[in-house]
Amino acid sequence: xxxxxxxxxxxxxxxxxxxxxxxxxxxxxxxxxxxxxxxxxxxxxxxxxxxxxxxxxxxxxxxxxxxxxxxxxxxxxxxxxxxxxxxxxxxxxxxxxxxxxxxxxxxxxxxxxxxxxxxxxxxxxxxxxxxxxxxxxxxxxxxxxxxxxxxxxxxxxxxxxxxxxxxxxxx
Amino acid sequence: xxxxxxxxxxxxxxxxxxxxxxxxxxxxxxxxxxxxxxxxxxxxxxxxxxxxxxxxxxxxxxxxxxxxxxxxxxxxxxxxxxxxxxxxxxxxxxxxxxxxxxxxxxxxxxxxxxxxxxxxxxxxxxxxxxxxxxxxxxxxxxxxxxxxxxxxxxxxxxxxxxxxxxxxxxxxxxxxxxxxxxxxxxxxxxxxxxxxxxxxxxxxxxxxxxxxxxxxxxxxxxxxxxxxxxxxxxxxxxxxxxxxxxxxxxxxxxxxxxxxxxxxxxxxxxxxxxxxxxxxxxxxxxxxxxxxxxxxxxxxxxxxxxxxxxxxxxxxxxxxxxxxxxxxxxxxxxxxxxxxxxxxxxxxxxxxxxxxxxxxxxxxxxxxxxxxxxxxxxxxxxxxxxxxxxxxxxxxxxxxxxxxxxxxxxxxxxxxxxxxxxxxxxxxxxxxxxxxxxxxxxxxxxxxxxxxxxxxxxxxxxxxxxxxxxxxxxxxxxxxxxxxxxxxxxxxxxxxxxxxxxxxxxxxxxxxxxxxxxxxxxxxxxxxxxxxxxxxxxxxxxxxxxxxxxxxxxx
Numbered sequence: 254x255x256x257x258x259x260x261x262x263x264x265x266x267x268x269x270x271x272x273x274x275x276x277x278x279x280x281x282x283x284x285x286x287x288x289x290x291x292x293x294x295x296x297x298x299x300x301x302x303x304x305x306x307x308x309x310x311x312x313x314x315x316x317x318x319x320x321x322x323x324x325x326x327x328x329x330x331x332x333x334x335x336x337x338x339x340x341x342x343x344x345x346x347x348x349x350x351x352x353x354x355x356x357x358x359x360x361x362x363x364x365x366x367x368x369x370x371x372x373x374x375x376x377x378x379x380x381x382x383x384x385x386x387x388x389x390x391x392x393x394x395x396x397x398x399x400x401x402x403x404x405x406x407x408x409x410x411x412x413x414x415x416x417x418x419x420x421x422x423x424x
Numbered sequence: 425x426x427x428x429x430x431x432x433x434x435x436x437x438x439x440x441x442x443x444x445x446x447x448x449x450x451x452x453x454x455x456x457x458x459x460x461x462x463x464x465x466x467x468x469x470x471x472x473x474x475x476x477x478x479x480x481x482x483x484x485x486x487x488x489x490x491x492x493x494x495x496x497x498x499x500x501x502x503x504x505x506x507x508x509x510x511x512x513x514x515x516x517x518x519x520x521x522x523x524x525x526x527x528x529x530x531x532x533x534x535x536x537x538x539x540x541x542x543x544x545x546x547x548x549x550x551x552x553x554x555x556x557x558x559x560x561x562x563x564x565x566x567x568x569x570x571x572x573x574x575x576x577x578x579x580x581x582x583x584x585x586x587x588x589x590x591x592x593x594x595x596x597x598x599x600x601x602x603x604x605x606x607x608x609x610x611x612x613x614x615x616x617x618x619x620x621x622x623x624x625x626x627x628x629x630x631x632x633x634x635x636x637x638x639x640x641x642x643x644x645x646x647x648x649x650x651x652x653x654x655x656x657x658x659x660x661x662x663x664x665x666x667x668x669x670x671x672x673x674x675x676x677x678x679x680x681x682x683x684x685x686x687x688x689x690x691x692x693x694x695x696x697x698x699x700x701x702x703x704x705x706x707x708x709x710x711x712x713x714x715x716x717x718x719x720x721x722x723x724x725x726x727x728x729x730x731x732x733x734x735x736x737x738x739x740x741x742x743x744x745x746x747x748x749x750x751x752x753x754x755x756x757x758x759x760x761x762x763x764x765x766x767x768x769x770x771x772x773x774x775x776x777x778x779x780x781x782x783x784x785x786x787x788x789x790x791x792x793x794x795x796x797x798x799x800x801x802x803x804x805x806x807x808x809x810x811x812x813x814x815x816x817x818x819x820x821x822x823x824x825x826x827x828x829x830x831x832x833x834x835x836x837x838x839x840x841x842x843x844x845x846x847x848x849x850x851x852x853x854x855x856x857x858x859x860x861x862x863x864x865x866x867x868x869x870x871x872x873x874x875x876x877x878x879x880x881x882x883x884x885x886x887x888x889x890x891x892x893x894x895x896x897x898x899x900x901x902x903x904x905x906x907x908x909x910x911x912x913x914x915x916x917x918x919x920x921x922x923x924x925x926x927x928x929x930x931x932x933x934x935x936x937x938x939x940x941x942x943x944x945x946x947x948x949x950x951x952x953x954x955x956x957x958x959x960x961x962x963x964x965x966x967x968x969x970x971x972x973x974x975x976x977x978x979x
Binding site: 269273280310313318320322323324423424 | 572727734
């Protein structure tokens with residue numbers, strides 16, 4: 254049965270690593286629903302968060318194939334109940350004078366933020382789980398979305414769950 | 425010691441114990457070749473006719489020695505010509521270090537002359553690849569490449585070295601190569617589960633793959649078969665690990681495996697799969713393969729477990745170590761009349777070869793060669809019918825004596841591979857079985873065999889068609905022989921003479937025997953063009969996705 258899952262991957266912070274990981278997904282026919290990557294507290298490592306989907310066998314294969322990449326230091330499956338998941342979204346929405354107040358109300362309800370405005374539009378920044386962002390979009394659609402971009406989900410374990418990498422491994 | 429990058433590279437090759445490499449010079453590797461010129465007392469460089477031949481040679485060298493093969497090519501077309509050979513090594517888990525030159529760093533990304541992104545191109549077919557962008561890290565990168573190529577599940581690694589990295593100076597600090605330690609921990613619980621699974625079985629069948637050859641585990645494998653009184657079938661890659669006359673050996677299983685191996689497998693209640701990845705060519709119908717029996721999968725690559733066939737239990741680790749642990753733990757099975765059942769299958773009428781051997785045909789030709797070779801002699805093949813006939817009829821007696829392209833199925837692999845294998849065995853007698861189709865792909869390497877006076881006997885099983893495709897066209901495409909009937913008029917004997925070697929053409933078994941007696945006495949390459957029928961088939965055959973019930977025994 255197909256299910257969605259989140260992988261957190263610690264990789265060496267070197268040129269070409271993103272290609273190595275994403276091309277592995279491509280050539281083996283695995284799905285990427287979202288991918289985000291950035292440097293960690295240790296500049297030698299980057300951390301990738303990949304949202305994917307597939308049955309349990311596919312999920313296990315993805316993890317094992319990732320572990321075979323030299324640049325991959327560790328891979329963790331992030332269980333939703335013990336993971337903080339966040340995504341950032343910027344939306345530029347049509348906002349003529351008569352509708353501005355209504356949009357402001359929606360922004361307040363979702364604890365979003367207006368970060369830029371022009372005579373005819375507002376740019377809104379919102380952070381949260383994927384479902385919150387989707388709900389925000391549903392509410393803002395009637396006003397006319399001019400532009401929208403999302404960073405992709407990033408994830409970190411709750412409590413003291415820490416992902417660490419090993420330099421030496423046998424492949 | 426302050427050295428140029430190219431000299432550092434050659435020093436590290438010597439450090440790693442490399443004494444023979446294959447390659448082709450060119451503009452972006454001039455400095456490396458200059459360093460090799462100065463080091464020719466330590467490293468022999470074999471120049472092939474084409475870079476593809478050089479990668480296959482490095483691959484053949486690695487397969488017979490167990491040590492990484494090394495190939496060097498220039499940038500651009502030199503590098504892209506390596507691609508098939510690297511993919512071939514990747515799919516058969518052959519340790520290979522490929523070194524390419526590239527344009528200077530300042531020219532990279534500008535579509536410079538003979539510039540190509542070879543690390544990008546080879547990413548999916550290498551264990552890892554490197555582009556050297558800091559000459560101070562060159563030595564350690566090369567060392568890491570050798571370690572990676574040979575460790576765990578072996579495979580190819582590519583190092584791309586821009587020209588300015590070859591000419592820059594750096595401090596060279598000698599180092600001794602790290603010992604290859606395939607001693608990763610074996611999970612105790614998985615061993616216990618494996619022992620319990622075997623203990624509960626009455627009819628185990630050992631399915632042995634290329635991992636047994638790579639891990640040098642023949643002795644342990646045969647001991648396991650003795651202990652369990654059970655048959656062994658192999659994949660094509662696993663063939664040389666089991667001596668043909670071992671009483672437990674049933675031959676190769678799979679699409680063109682023997683009847684006995686496929687039948688016994690279908691009767692087994694447990695498959696003990698050792699060092700294999702369950703290729704589709706080996707399993708046929710996956711549902712039928714798994715149903716009614718348990719699977720114990722032993723492999724060094726965790727990602728192979730449950731990839732193609734879902735296992736009941738699995739043990740991840742070096743197969744030699746795992747088999748030893750099982751034997752030491754007193755592995756046993758349930759008592760049954762399994763050995764007797766297998767004996768009946770093995771002696772059944774269906775298990776006898778369909779092809780006669782009293783006249784000239786693929787079987788008698790291979791048997792005639794077989795009768796004249798020593799157990800340690802290496803046999804290489806190209807890809808197609810002749811390859812499967814060799815797998816079926818040649819009597820392999822020692823591990824690492826069968827050099828063939830399994831996973832990628834590379835026509836044109838054989839000549840380069842035979843050259844590499846011949847060097848790997850100290851220029852001892854090597855035989856290449858090929859066909860008119862495969863031979864025409866890379867026959868140029870005959871020139872390499874002649875320049876190096878290699879005792880390679882090329883046996884061309886010549887049916888004037890692309891036989892394997894024709895066989896499928898006959899069986900599944902109602903005799904529509906689309907583009908497989910070759911109207912070539914190549915005179916192989918004269919061609920071989922023109923290359924500077926001795927060629928023969930034979931049309932009878934007697935003539936073949938005479939030609940073999942003469943050709944095997946020659947200290948250098950020779951070729952025998954063996955005329956066979958264009959409709960000889962590789963049988964038995966289980967059609968793709970089929971089971972033992974679909975087996976085709978007669979043509």
